[in-house]
Amino acid sequence: MNFTRPSKRSDDRVLAFATHAAALDSVRAEVEAAHDDNRWWPPTFTDPRMRMLAAGSSTRINHRMVDTYAAVLARADAMGFDSLTDLDDDQAHEQAHDLVAPLGLTEARPTYLCSLADTLARWDKDGTDPTAWDAATFIAPFAREVRGASCKVARCAALYALGYHCGIIPVDSGMATELAPALGFTLPSGPVAHEHLRTLLEHAVARHTDALRTLAAGQNVTIPAEAAPTWWTHLVLVYFKRLYLNQPPARLCPRRPTCPALTHCTHTRT
DSSP states (O other), X not given: OOOOOOOHHHHHHHHHHHHHHHXXXXXXXXXXXXXXXXXXXXXXXXXXXXXXXXXXXXXXXXXXXXXXXXXXXXXXXXXXXXXXXXXXXXXXXXXHHHHHXXXXXXXXHHHHHHHHHHHHHHHHHTTOOGGGSOHHHHHHHHHHHSTTOXXXXXXXXXXXXXXXXXXXXXXXXXXXXXXXXXXXXXXXXXXXXXXXXXXXXXXXXXXXXHHHHHHHHTXXXXXXXXXXXXXXXXXHHHHHXXXXXXXOOTTBOTXXXXXXXXXXXXXSOX
């Protein structure tokens, strides 16, 4: 099977898609609400270790559970990362188990926390500071060294630890299964599909930074002058996916991506 490779054609498809999606009032409202003050990444967290912990805690949490997720993170932040992990293994695991109980995965999440603490302590001893890495460098060693940190979690940890404007476009399962076909992209099977799509999307943003910035300029969002609009593009795509692809409405064009329109074209059902 021939997988879609980064090219001018794939870049142009992402730009065209983002242009149509960003113009939808429903998508714009969600993007503006989430861009500068996102509930998944509490801006009050000053310890990057806590933000990496938040990335692992967000696994398999949907938007309907965000209040529960935020409450667990607030409790964890009040306790502090060191107090969460400065115990023997059994105590730390039991404390983490109680903390994350409202979120489920009460074995996987404590394992992630303990492994994260061990990995960060080892890196600190070696003089390694993961927050000094660029985003692309961050993902592979984090996924390799931290138990429970798939590449998906590592992408999220990079985004949370380095900041939303670090250049990462996180890709979840829905983006790989629903968004990629809508873009006309063919991905490899398995977890590598997420990384493949991330590469395609980030390549498109790099090529079309100015055009995407122009689109974002018409919305109530703040993008640092030196940053590519990767975070804005991610939100546009992920909210279009959630609002229009998860449960396609009648106004969504059934001939995407052949038809350049996404909604309300001559092909849509009445």
